[in-house]
Amino acid sequence: MGTTPLSTRSTIVALIATSTLLAGCSDSSDRPPVPPSTLSVIPLAVPEGAPGEMPTLRFRAILDVPQPRDVSISFETSAVTATAGEDYLDTVGDVTIAAGSLETFIEVDVLGDAEEEPAETLALAFSATGNVTATADTVTGTIANDDSACDAAFEVDANPWRVNGADPLNYAHRGGVIDFPENTLFAYAEVALAGADVLEMDVYQTRDNELVILHDLDVDRTTNGTGNVVDLTLAELKALDAAYWFVPGAGTPHDRPEADYVYRGIATGDRPPPPGYSASDFQIPTLEEALQRFPHELINVELKPDLDGRGDYEQQMAALLQRYGRRDDIIAASFVDEAANNFKAVAPCVHTSIPLDQGSLLVLGALGDGVIPPVPEHVAFQVPPDTSQINPAQLPPGFFLEVVTEDFVTDAHNANLAVQVWTINTCEEMLRMMELGVDAIMTDRPILLEQLLNTPAAERSCSD
Template sequence: MKRLARFFLAPLFLIAVTLLAVALTSQPAERPKVLAGFGDQPLVIAHRGGRGLWPENTLFAFERAAALKVDMLEMDIRRTRDGELVVLHDARVDRTTDGSGEVAGLTLAEVQALDAGYRWTADGGESHPYRGQRIRIPRFAEVLERFPEQPKVVEIKVPDVGMEEQLCALLEEHDQLDRVLVGSFYERSLKRFREVCPGVATSAGPTSVRLLVALNWIGLGRLVSPTYQALQIPERSGGLQVASEDLMQTALQRGLAVQMWTINEQPAMRHLLDMGAKGLITDYPDRALQLLGRSTRITSLNDR
């Protein structure tokens, strides 16, 4: 019986010692500079510049979102055939422009010849008010040049093509290392970006999110030492509830800013903010601003 007890107790003792060591050495994330100036106010983050209001991922959208005084601009980056970083969500240009084909198979000149306002409609296709308005897919460098002070969320859409180094170089060139929060659905892209651009804020990748959610579910979330500074998550995924008040509290204790995507209806916005969310990534930033009692008047516009 004593031998059987030792057989079970020894592994339990080792587990307990390991957990204690992890608890004693775990460190919360430090608040990054890109978020430091906001205090504790919930952030309004214009998803693709506010794709519900105007053509997504364009200078036109970013200018108007900035004039609304959103807190952050969210955007996606891909690479053209000739190696330029451009701001575009899809792998193909078909959904948002009058062209067709994969952006990776087109040159920058071919991409920028397309009408990026061509497909946008607010009434199910009855009208297309931004056609022929010279709205195009921008280079990422143009966004950095046009909005040097505006905090940005930047998503790397394609792994393993050197975008991490290229992104870091552009941020350094434009002195905006502390003006961005970088995310990706590819954990290896985030790992590589953190290696080549240490100190720049990043969000958790999908594996890191799943790990934190799982550890939190068994009561061990507070042992995590994050290599990231933000937790960008949907309310639900695959029919499962991701966001919870307990997860929000764990994230806060670990120094993480919880930013929810893509939240477009005000009741859901209010519910998530009440749970502890610190940011709303939304297609309709005007709705989030209104909910928070902030102005929805466009105050000024730069010349395009």
């Protein structure tokens, strides 16, 4: 083989390099631009811990779509009601969401103590470099008080759950069964942003003793799985798609075209989440995740039976609520008197509604000229407008009773009890409950109720 002169080889190399560079430039110009990502930072509350402990307050940084290059986030903390150096360590730093990834965490060290005090807050200011637009530049993190004992009954001289003639509270039943995929963090976040006052959630215990938020005894109606919650582990439940059967405006029908299930596949990574959310927001959440995510929202927790028979369900619930300092901004409710009474025994400081059997006797006793006696251990009646919403198998044949009447509301208020009515889903019934003066309306349609509440009282109607 002949030898190419050095000058000729240099010319060839230069030509090859130039053509490669030009080809690369041509390819780049033909390639569509990468769409920008939306960055959201979500604070997750943390209990402050005991003296000497240093828990971590975490902020989840989420992109709605990944970027081909790393996204750098700079952050800095500042005091709000918490004190730097006493309650937390002031922190300045940077974190990275790696190319192709969707999230990372910003972490701030918290300083534990034994002082009884309200929840404390700090601000996290942040900015990002790269092809990113942030939804905000500052968020507030919460250090929950876990030092207050819960061994004494609450006092409700001024019952905080009564509205005293004002508009009723908007209770988002399971996060809004018709508006959003029920009992998901996505649903609760959306209704909170829309203005709902109370997040209502049902809690079961898993096979491995974790407390999860789900209404049904089994996962069949709402997810892509089957089986009873008590027979499944948390890991098995987390693998399911909690929005699998949800159709906006319809709930969870199982007979719709595939295109109607607009959130199906987000939980499993087969479809991107909406801006500000991640796949985990469409999975079955734990109660602790909800307490971390919504430290300042009023919450209604419905207790379920202790299905595994170990007797630790109510104690576990009480301990978790105390750990996050949740007592007078929580109502614990139950249709199961045993569960309600067991919980009351271990968490007397937490607000509770009257359980089913006791409440039924009080309602029946107040008929005619009867009155509702004071029930100082509870703060509310949670009742249907009438018995048509109760399973007929639980009633005598042909029995019907209008529960929520003007007299009933007056009697309950005279006993210092709030009247919280479930489940009201039509505009007409919402307006009727408002006229009766109830304190809260539980609804599968919190968006509709919020629209009514945001309309001046004299202009509210259902004509549209």
